[in-house]
Amino acid sequence: MLTRRRLLHAVAAGALLVPRPGLAQGAPAAIKKGGTLTTAIFADPLSFDPHITGNLQGRAATRAIHDTLLRVDAEGRLAPGLVESWEHPDDKTFILKLRANLKFQDGTVLDAAAVKYNIDRIRDPKTAANGGIRQGEIATLDSVEVVDARTVKLTLKSAFAAFLFPFTDVTGCIGSPAAFEKYGIDYGQHPSGAGPFKLVEYAKDNRTVLEKNPDYWEKPKPYLDRVILRPIPIDSTRLAELRSGGVDIAEALPLQDISRLRAAKEFVISEKVGYRWEYFGFNLADAYPGRSKKFRQAFQWAIDRDALHQVAYFGTGSIGYDGIMPGSPFHDPNYKPYKRDMDKAKRLIDESGLTLPIVIQAPLQPDPVKQRAGQVFQANAAELGVKVEIQPVDSAGYRNALNSGKLPIDLFGWWGYRPDPDQYLGILLQSTGSYAKYNSYSNPKMDQLISAERAASSEAERRKVFREISDLMNDDAAYVPWHYGSDFKGLHPKVKGFVHAQDAIIAFQDIYLEG
Amino acid sequence: MARYIVHRALAAIPVLLLTSIIVFLLMRMLPGDPVLMIISQAQTDVSAEIAERMRQEYGLTQPLYMQYFAWLSRLLSGDLGRSIISRQPAFDILLTRILPTAQISLTAWLLAMLISVPVGITTAASQGSWKDWLGTIGSLLGAAMPYFLTGGVLIYFVALRWRWLPASGYVSPFVDPVRSAATTILPALTLTLWLASTVTRQTRASFIDVLQQAYIRTARAKGLSETRVILWHALKNAMLPVVTVLGIQLGSLFSGAVITETIFAVPGVGRLMVDGILSRDYPMVQAVVLFLTLVVVLANLLVDVAYGVLDPRSRTT
Numbered sequence: 001m002l003t004r005r006r007l008l009h010a011v012a013a014g015a016l017l018v019p020r021p022g023l024a025q026g027a028p029a030a031i032k033k034g035g036t037l038t039t040a041i042f043a044d045p046l047s048f049d050p051h052i053t054g055n056l057q058g059r060a061a062t063r064a065i066h067d068t069l070l071r072v073d074a075e076g077r078l079a080p081g082l083v084e085s086w087e088h089p090d091d092k093t094f095i096l097k098l099r100a101n102l103k104f105q106d107g108t109v110l111d112a113a114a115v116k117y118n119i120d121r122i123r124d125p126k127t128a129a130n131g132g133i134r135q136g137e138i139a140t141l142d143s144v145e146v147v148d149a150r151t152v153k154l155t156l157k158s159a160f161a162a163f164l165f166p167f168t169d170v171t172g173c174i175g176s177p178a179a180f181e182k183y184g185i186d187y188g189q190h191p192s193g194a195g196p197f198k199l200v201e202y203a204k205d206n207r208t209v210l211e212k213n214p215d216y217w218e219k220p221k222p223y224l225d226r227v228i229l230r231p232i233p234i235d236s237t238r239l240a241e242l243r244s245g246g247v248d249i250a251e252a253l254p255l256q257d258i259s260r261l262r263a264a265k266e267f268v269i270s271e272k273v274g275y276r277w278e279y280f281g282f283n284l285a286d287a288y289p290g291r292s293k294k295f296r297q298a299f300q301w302a303i304d305r306d307a308l309h310q311v312a313y314f315g316t317g318s319i320g321y322d323g324i325m326p327g328s329p330f331h332d333p334n335y336k337p338y339k340r341d342m343d344k345a346k347r348l349i350d351e352s353g354l355t356l357p358i359v360i361q362a363p364l365q366p367d368p369v370k371q372r373a374g375q376v377f378q379a380n381a382a383e384l385g386v387k388v389e390i391q392p393v394d395s396a397g398y399r400n401a402l403n404s405g406k407l408p409i410d411l412f413g414w415w416g417y418r419p420d421p422d423q424y425l426g427i428l429l430q431s432t433g434s435y436a437k438y439n440s441y442s443n444p445k446m447d448q449l450i451s452a453e454r455a456a457s458s459e460a461e462r463r464k465v466f467r468e469i470s471d472l473m474n475d476d477a478a479y480v481p482w483h484y485g486s487d488f489k490g491l492h493p494k495v496k497g498f499v500h501a502q503d504a505i506i507a508f509q510d511i512y513l514e515g
Numbered sequence: 516m517a518r519y520i521v522h523r524a525l526a527a528i529p530v531l532l533l534t535s536i537i538v539f540l541l542m543r544m545l546p547g548d549p550v551l552m553i554i555s556q557a558q559t560d561v562s563a564e565i566a567e568r569m570r571q572e573y574g575l576t577q578p579l580y581m582q583y584f585a586w587l588s589r590l591l592s593g594d595l596g597r598s599i600i601s602r603q604p605a606f607d608i609l610l611t612r613i614l615p616t617a618q619i620s621l622t623a624w625l626l627a628m629l630i631s632v633p634v635g636i637t638t639a640a641s642q643g644s645w646k647d648w649l650g651t652i653g654s655l656l657g658a659a660m661p662y663f664l665t666g667g668v669l670i671y672f673v674a675l676r677w678r679w680l681p682a683s684g685y686v687s688p689f690v691d692p693v694r695s696a697a698t699t700i701l702p703a704l705t706l707t708l709w710l711a712s713t714v715t716r717q718t719r720a721s722f723i724d725v726l727q728q729a730y731i732r733t734a735r736a737k738g739l740s741e742t743r744v745i746l747w748h749a750l751k752n753a754m755l756p757v758v759t760v761l762g763i764q765l766g767s768l769f770s771g772a773v774i775t776e777t778i779f780a781v782p783g784v785g786r787l788m789v790d791g792i793l794s795r796d797y798p799m800v801q802a803v804v805l806f807l808t809l810v811v812v813l814a815n816l817l818v819d820v821a822y823g824v825l826d827p828r829s830r831t832t
Contacts, residue, residue: 128569133556137559188602204601240682241683396795
């Protein structure tokens with residue numbers, strides 16, 4: 001019988017099952033403007049050229065300077081940015097309508113011609129030769145056309161429902177053509193965008209200083225006068241700066257300290273689940289044990305995901321069973337197809353056709369999370385009679401092995417959040433994707449499914465196809481998922497207006513200081 | 516002396532050349548290249564054709580000897596090339612990194628000298644006493660403590676608990692001398708502890724040796740005070756090996772700064788070199804190594820000049 005007590009318990013239990021939404025501080029009636037926010041970041045931004053910048057810190061600063069054509073809302077769907085509206089009249093055409101009166105920080109006008117200039121620059125082989133890396137994100141684009149001063153028409157080579165999502169990141173940052181022409185390859189140190197902040201000082205590995213752009217379109221933002229980004233690579237030093245008041249926000253907090261830090265009263269810990277997903281990848285080339293499907297499938301049942309969750313991630317984040325992260329409209333929180341079963345795993349090893357003992361080399365970078373995960377994997381594999389030899393390499397050594405197609409097993413597999421799963425699943429699963437090639441993975445059925453989700457006309461249709469992709473990915477077991485990692489940030493209590501985005505990039509224009 | 520200095524300066528050229536060749540070859544022997552690192556940062560699809568075009572642009576597809584001579588010919592015209600990872604001129608990046616490293620290293624070096632020489636003399640003059648034991652234990656502890664432990668302890672107590680100094684960062688003395696000093700002290704102290712320990716032991720050993728010489732016995736027999744014996748008769752001779760150690764350590768201080776610069780987030784040369792090696796940023800690493808080689812050569816030259824001042828017998832004409 002449903003009693004009031006049982007109903008209350010059910011509501012409380014249901015609340016615990018809902019993914020933690022991350023801190024989202026609402027704005028009070030009166031926001032105090034002004035002040036300087038200092039943020040401790042993990043690495044130096046390196047460049048503010050949107051077509052060249054690569055790391056998270058570079059993308060964050062570049063987006064603060066340029067803004068983006070589109071944004072992602074709290075439900076993971078496209079939202080207006082510099083583009084106020086868009087149409088999709090047929091499956092190969094997008095019409096983007098820019099906001100009125102947009103200006104770059106150098107005073108020139110941000111219009112449709114400027115958007116075309118930027119998109120052409122991304123696709124220009126000369127940009128690629130100078131380190132441009134964004135052309136692959138709009139590879140489906142056939143042509144860009146200026147319809148009028150505020151309207152751009154994008155025509156695709158083939159149907160692609162999620163085509164616009166890269167424009168929510170640096171691919172959608174629009175720089176001043178005049179500045180590009182003036183500075184050329186040095187634009188990265190002299191950026192001019194239409195974003196909430198402009199670059200006023202950059203000292204590599206020391207500090208980046210951004211000042212408010214008084215002509216920013218989204219009035220009354222930004223609230224802050226200045227933002228200072230300080231690269232502090234060591235976790236404990238970054239944390240010490242937060243605790244001593246040297247910085248107001250610290251990103252990438254050490255996972256082993258999270259439970260202790262949550263109890264601390266002097267600052268606030270914000271967590272956002274679904275920042276990255278982790279997998280163990282197998283090389284399907286004939287030279288490696290991963291060529292056997294049953295061998296790979298055995299690990300779906302053999303790996304101890306609970307232990308990985310506790311040991312590698314200290315209980316933070318959540319266990320992952322596919323590549324579609326919490327927060328995505330296509331994520332299924334009830335999708336848990338595997339529970340550890342060593343008997344089943346051993347039967348699959350017996351059926352694999354491989355002779356025991358199996359020895360497999362695993363080059364691994366000195367990342368503490370991955371090293372802990374690697375050791376758990378090694379122990380699990382040993383129970384199957386598979387000896388995993390972890391070989392310490394640096395980042396470049398690992399990349400070299402991966403890109404040459406000679407990485408027997410990838411214990412470092414992960415992808416950071418992208419607003420649409422196609423942005424990374426296509427690279428991993430489609431036979432023409434670079435990671436699929438590295439791992440010799442090719443399944444015509446998977447290629448059909450990827451094409452189907454791109455051509456799908458509704459979100460419901462795409463969701464159905466993505467579920468099939470998850471099932472097939474797990475059955476093929478070229479990538480064995482095990483975790484969804486969280487992003488953690490520490491904030492001084494005076495920091496208000498912070499919304500914890502799933503891509504871990506801080507929208508500085510929303511932040512204000514109190515007290 | 517001037518001719519000697521010019522001769523030593525000219526002799527440095529083959530040293531620089533040989534070092535540049537060795538580093539060039541070693542970097543190319545490491546697996547991976549900067550294009551792979553650029554692509555990995557992006558976490559997006561970059562085709563093999565694009566990657567190859569990047570390599571062509573950066574000259575990485577040419578034979579090794581052509582790459583080296585291209586770098587050398589640019590160097591002779593004063594161009595250190597561009598960082599492949601950040602696309603900024605290598606010289607511009609390097610120039611901004613010299614002052615932080617020099618400031619911290621020289622501060623550590625001076626502090627170490629100010630601490631180690633008096634402590635070394637005291638322990639040598641009071642052999643077997645409690646002062647000697649205290650000095651010995653202190654210097655052994657200092658030598659045993661790794662930089663990351665010393666740095667971590669200093670950050671915890673000085674920056675976090677007592678809030679006397681900032682935990683990280685760097686401010687130029689030309690911008691704010693007081694804040695600059697504040698950001699220099701902790702990383703300098705981290706280096707000082709190890710260096711002072713090493714020099715203290717060397718000073719002690721050197722003084723013990725000198726204090727046993729016959730001319731010291733004569734000085735004491737003449738009725739001179741112990742202070743006068745040490746400062747006027749023993750010091751100059753005992754300092755010769757100490758000067759050698761200090762000179763050698765000045766060069767290695769720059770490499771020791773790698774760890775302290777990373778711990779304290781100081782934008783110095785050491786950190787630049789490590790980042791360059793890990794990201795295979797060939798032009799950046801070549802530029803940094805060239806600079807560090809110059810520093811070591813200069814440090815050795817200063818040691819030789821100091822020797823000439825301390826010991827007239829070693830002066831060349």
